[in-house]
Amino acid sequence: MTPDATDLAILRLLSEDATRSAAEIGRHLGMTQPATWRRIKRLTDEGVIAGRRIVVDTTALGFGVTVFLGIKLAAKGRVGLEDFERAVTAIPEVQTVQHVLGQFDYRLRVRARDIADFERILRRRIMTLPGVGQVEANVLLSEERRPGPL
Amino acid sequence: MPDTTDRRILRHLLADPELPNAELAERAGVTPASLWRRLDRLREDGVIGAFEARIDWRKLGYEVQVSLRFTLDKTEPRAFDNFIAAARKVPEVTEIQTFLGSVDMRLSVIARDMAHWQQIYRESILTLPHVQDSDALMLVSTIKDVQELPL
Numbered sequence: 001m002t003p004d005a006t007d008l009a010i011l012r013l014l015s016e017d018a019t020r021s022a023a024e025i026g027r028h029l030g031m032t033q034p035a036t037w038r039r040i041k042r043l044t045d046e047g048v049i050a051g052r053r054i055v056v057d058t059t060a061l062g063f064g065v066t067v068f069l070g071i072k073l074a075a076k077g078r079v080g081l082e083d084f085e086r087a088v089t090a091i092p093e094v095q096t097v098q099h100v101l102g103q104f105d106y107r108l109r110v111r112a113r114d115i116a117d118f119e120r121i122l123r124r125r126i127m128t129l130p131g132v133g134q135v136e137a138n139v140l141l142s143e144e145r146r147p148g149p150l
Numbered sequence: 151m152p153d154t155t156d157r158r159i160l161r162h163l164l165a166d167p168e169l170p171n172a173e174l175a176e177r178a179g180v181t182p183a184s185l186w187r188r189l190d191r192l193r194e195d196g197v198i199g200a201f202e203a204r205i206d207w208r209k210l211g212y213e214v215q216v217s218l219r220f221t222l223d224k225t226e227p228r229a230f231d232n233f234i235a236a237a238r239k240v241p242e243v244t245e246i247q248t249f250l251g252s253v254d255m256r257l258s259v260i261a262r263d264m265a266h267w268q269q270i271y272r273e274s275i276l277t278l279p280h281v282q283d284s285d286a287l288m289l290v291s292t293i294k295d296v297q298e299l300p301l
Contacts (some may be wrong), residue, residue, distance in 0.1 A: 003210060014203035050206040052167040054297060055199030061152060061160065063299055068249070068256070070287075089294045097294040100217065102287035107217060111299060138251030144234075148207065148260065149241040 001046050006031070010039055011048070012150040018052045058111060065112040066140040069126065070104035074133035083130040091125045104136070152197055155180060156188055160198070161301040167201065207244070207260045214261040215289040218275065219253045221282045229280035230255070240274040 003011070006029060013025050026036035043049045058066070073080060081099075088097050088108065096109035110126075112118035126135065152160065159178040163169065169177070175185040192198045207215065222229040230248065237246050237257055245258035259275070261267035275284075 011205055015205055018201045018203040046209055047206050048209045050204045053202045053204050054167050057197050060197045061299060061301060085293050092300040095296055098292050099290040100287040101290055103285055104287060107287060136252065138249040138253045141248040141250055143247040145245055146243050148244045
């Protein structure tokens, strides 16, 4: 869909706080509650608003280490990709799996309790994945989400 | 520090951040009043923060998503600060991450199409300060993307 300036303003407010009500957003933008509600409903129905993300302090929950892995498959081919994808998505500590083009074939976001726990995940779960070749690990120090072109 | 019940609540909440509170209370085996109190305390303690809407950029016409990885010139003491400040000014940047490893910084950048990507790359990315080396990974598809943790 092609959003107008009002849609973008609504998205911006919701990407800061998705719990804001249509009435509250309407007040911000000088619109009535029903008109705002209809726009939010359309953005949701069209899939532009794809759900919610909770900002959470994972360190307080005992997951102090986030590692991004770049993985290159040793042997490619459609079957290889499917086997790899099925196995990697089943690992509970792997939160994100992206198929990419470039120096690597896949990007993974892995959460671990500490470096020793990460080593266990890497050795027992990642290095044993079907077809896995070269692996590069980078430990996340900090991250920041930006609103994007809203 | 979150106790066992808090962790149970958070496990269900992270698995499905859109669960209504009544449903979340039932799954976590607590009363709605107790759920409310516990969520309030987790918020006060900073364990949970904002609930943000996830935006599907493809649905807004941004078909290209690139993961750009940089190594910076570490002889410059302010390399990281200057780089991050400049990256924040690029509207198409949706994530800024700092790493320990062979990569120093990573940006997620979105563009409408390859022509738009080329324009952003030339005007806003090649001009970022203190870059020694960079490479790009172009997103083909996202196979998994969850917040769930094995709590």
